[in-house]
Amino acid sequence: MxxxxxxxxxxxxxxxxxxxxxxxxxxxxxxxxxxxxSVGGRLATRRIGDARLDHGAQFFTVRTPAFRRRVDDWLERGIVAVWNHGFDDDDGHPRYVGATGMNSIAKDLAVGLDVExxxxxxxxxxxxxxxxxxxxxxxxxxxxxxxxxxxxxxxxxxxxxxxxxxxxxxxxxxxxxxxxxxxxxxxxxxxxxxxxxxxQYDRTIALLATVDGPTAIGAAGGVQHGDDVFSFIGDNQAKGISEAPAITFHANAEWSEAHWDDDSADTLAALEAAAQPWLGSAAIVERQLKTWRFATPRxxxxxxxxxxxxxxxxxxxxxxxxxxxxxxxxxxxxxxxxxxx
CATH class of the missing domain: 3.50.50.60 (FAD/NAD(P)-binding domain)
Structure with missing residues (x-):
C-alpha cells in the first residue's frame, strides 16, 4: 500500500x-x-483529596532497545522516575513510574496529537x-x-x-x-x-484508599501477589506521586471474576476487610472502587x-x-x- x-x-x-x-x-x-x-487507558491516575493514586498500570520495566530509547527520553525530560529496583530483592531492573502518576506518560505522548x-x-x-x-x-x-x-x-x-x-x-x-x-x-x-x-481478558477490581498514617506495606512501597486476594498493593506516597498517604489495592483475577457482579457496597466492604492486615495501625479515610473489565489478555x-x-x-x-x-x-x-x- x-x-x-x-x-x-x-x-x-x-x-x-x-x-x-x-x-x-x-x-x-x-x-x-x-x-x-481523557487519554491513557490503563495509564490512569486519580486524585482523592490531597492524594494522587495510580489505579491502572502501577509501574514498568525496560527489556527491549525500542522501549529503552523512549524511556531514556522520558527520563531526560523528567516525565518518568525510578521507583525502586525490586519489591523483594534488587533484580537489576528499575521499576519506573510516571513522575506525577502513570497518566502523565499518556499526556506527554498526546501533546500535539489530534485526540477526540x-x-x-x-x-x-x-x-x-x-x-x-x-x-x-x-x-x-x-x-x-x-x-x-x-x-x-x-x-x-x-x-x-x-x-x-x-x-x-x-x-x-x-x-x-x-x-x-x-x-x-x-x-x-x-x-x-x-x-x-x-x-478473553481477565478482570481487575481495585480499591483506592487514602489513609491517616504509615502502613505495614514495607520500605519498597509495593507488594506483588501478597495473599489470596490481592495481586498488587502499591503505596502511592512511597512511589513519589502523592503528598498524602494513599494505597492502591488490585484484587487478583480469580477474586475479581468471582465478585464482579456483586453489589458495589459489598465488594468495597470485602476489599476493606482483606486490606486490614496491610494497613497496620493506619485507618482508611476515604475509599473508592474501580473496575477494569479488560485488564489483562489471557x-x-x-x-x-x-x-x-x-x-x-x-x-x-x-x-x-x-x-x-x-x-x-x-x-x-x-x-x-x-x-x-
Missing amino acids: PNPRKVVIVGAGLSGLVAGRELLDAGLDVCVLDKGR TSTLAFGVRPMEGVDAPHRWEVVIDDGTTRPADAVIFTCPLVQTFALLADIGVWKSGDEATDAAHDAIVERHGIHLDQQLFRT TIWPDPCWSTADGTIVVAGDAFAGPKVEGAHNSGLAAAHSLLA
Missing part, C-alpha cells in the same frame, strides 16, 4: 498514543479517538466509488464519520471484533449476503481470525500487531507484545511502522 495520508486510531491508551506520535512525527494526518474522558475524547467509535465501513477520497470511514455513535486511508485499532480485541464485524466479513448463511461479503473480502483483503479477535499473540492483506486495517495493543506497559508501547510502534514501511 502507498503510504497513507490520513490515519484514524481507535483507542487513546499507550499503544494508540505511541502509534499516533510516530505517524505524526512522520508527517501523516492523524486523528485519535477514545470513548473515555468522549467519542465512541461505532463501526468502520469502506468508502465506495472511484471518486472516494479515502478508503475507510470510522462511524461515530452520533452518526458523524472520520475518513481515513488506514485505521489502527488499539482497544481490547473483543471491542475491535465488534467494530470490524460491521464491515460484513462474517458469513451469515444467506447466499446473496455472503456473496456481497466475499466481494468486500476480495476487494479489501479483510480476513479476520475469529480465534484472535475473541481473546492469550498473548506472537506478532507485535495484526493487519489486513492490504495493510489498511491494523490491530495493536497489549495482547500482541505482552500485557505490560512495554508490550503496549512496542505494539503501537509496530503498528505505526507497518503503515510507514
Whole structure:
C-alpha cells in the first residue's frame, strides 16, 4: 500500500498514543479517538483529596532497545522516575513510574496529537466509488464519520471484533449476503481470525484508599501477589506521586471474576476487610472502587500487531507484545511502522 495520508486510531491508551506520535512525527494526518474522558487507558491516575493514586498500570520495566530509547527520553525530560529496583530483592531492573502518576506518560505522548475524547467509535465501513477520497470511514455513535486511508485499532480485541464485524466479513448463511461479503473480502483483503479477535481478558477490581498514617506495606512501597486476594498493593506516597498517604489495592483475577457482579457496597466492604492486615495501625479515610473489565489478555499473540492483506486495517495493543506497559508501547510502534514501511 502507498503510504497513507490520513490515519484514524481507535483507542487513546499507550499503544494508540505511541502509534499516533510516530505517524505524526512522520508527517501523516492523524486523528485519535477514545470513548473515555481523557487519554491513557490503563495509564490512569486519580486524585482523592490531597492524594494522587495510580489505579491502572502501577509501574514498568525496560527489556527491549525500542522501549529503552523512549524511556531514556522520558527520563531526560523528567516525565518518568525510578521507583525502586525490586519489591523483594534488587533484580537489576528499575521499576519506573510516571513522575506525577502513570497518566502523565499518556499526556506527554498526546501533546500535539489530534485526540477526540468522549467519542465512541461505532463501526468502520469502506468508502465506495472511484471518486472516494479515502478508503475507510470510522462511524461515530452520533452518526458523524472520520475518513481515513488506514485505521489502527488499539482497544481490547473483543471491542475491535465488534467494530470490524460491521464491515460484513462474517458469513451469515444467506447466499446473496455472503456473496456481497466475499466481494468486500476480495476487494479489501479483510480476513479476520475469529480465534484472535475473541481473546478473553481477565478482570481487575481495585480499591483506592487514602489513609491517616504509615502502613505495614514495607520500605519498597509495593507488594506483588501478597495473599489470596490481592495481586498488587502499591503505596502511592512511597512511589513519589502523592503528598498524602494513599494505597492502591488490585484484587487478583480469580477474586475479581468471582465478585464482579456483586453489589458495589459489598465488594468495597470485602476489599476493606482483606486490606486490614496491610494497613497496620493506619485507618482508611476515604475509599473508592474501580473496575477494569479488560485488564489483562489471557492469550498473548506472537506478532507485535495484526493487519489486513492490504495493510489498511491494523490491530495493536497489549495482547500482541505482552500485557505490560512495554508490550503496549512496542505494539503501537509496530503498528505505526507497518503503515510507514
